[in-house]
Amino acid sequence: MRKILLHPDPRLKKMCEPVTAVDDEMRVLMQDMLETMYDAPGIGLAAPQIGVLQRILVMDVVKDEDGEPHPLMMANPEIIWESEQVSRYEEGCLSIPEEFADVERPEQVRVRYLDQNGETQELDCDGLLATCVQHEIDHLDGKLFIDYLGPVKRSMITGRMKKRKKERATA
Numbered sequence: 560m561r562k563i564l565l566h567p568d569p570r571l572k573k574m575c576e577p578v579t580a581v582d583d584e585m586r587v588l589m590q591d592m593l594e595t596m597y598d599a600p601g602i603g604l605a606a607p608q609i610g611v612l613q614r615i616l617v618m619d620v621v622k623d624e625d626g627e628p629h630p631l632m633m634a635n636p637e638i639i640w641e642s643e644q645v646s647r648y649e650e651g652c653l654s655i656p657e658e659f660a661d662v663e664r665p666e667q668v669r670v671r672y673l674d675q676n677g678e679t680q681e682l683d684c685d686g687l688l689a690t691c692v693q694h695e696i697d698h699l700d701g702k703l704f705i706d707y708l709g710p711v712k713r714s715m716i717t718g719r720m721k722k723r724k725k726e727r728a729t730a
C-alpha cells in the first residue's frame with residue numbers, strides 16, 4: 560500500500576513524464592496503485608497521487624453484484640477523440656477527501672493507452688468511466704478537478720484541506 564498525497568502538494572501540480580517501457584517494475588507499481596485505490600476506497604488513482612511523476616493510472620468503475628474487480632491499468636493514456644456533448648458529474652478525489660463539486664466534461668471519449676502488457680489499446684468510454692478517465696488523465700498534467708471551479712470555491716476547498724492536513728499531521 561502506498562501513501563496518497565493530499566492537496567495542496569507541489570507534486571500534484573507537476574506534468575508527469577511518459578512511460579518508456581511497461582516492464583515488471585511498472586507492473587508492480589500498477590498493482591500497488593490498484594491495492595491502494597481499492598483500500599481507500601476509490602474508483603481511480605493516478606501515479607502522481609502516490610508521488611510517482613509518471614503517466615500511469617488505474618481505475619475500476621464497475622460495481623458488480625458478485626463484487627468481481629474489473630481493473631483497468633493504463634500507461635501513457637491520451638484522449639484521441641471527445642464528443643461535443645458534455646455531461647456534469649459530481650466529482651471527488653482521493654487527494655481532496657470530503658470535497659465534491661460538479662464538473663462539466665465531454666460525455667464520451669476515446670482513449671489510447673498501453674496496457675499492463677505494453678500493448679496499445681483503444682477504449683471508448685462514456686458515463687462514469689468517461690468522467691473518471693478524464694479526471695485521472697488531468698492528474699498526469701498536474702490538474703485537479705477543483706481547477707475547473709471558480710477561484711472563490713477553489714480557495715475555500717484549499718483552505719479546508721490545509722486545515723485538515725495540519726490536523727492529520729498533529730493527530
Ligand code: NI
Pocket residue numbers: 651652653654694695698
Ligand atoms: Ni483525483
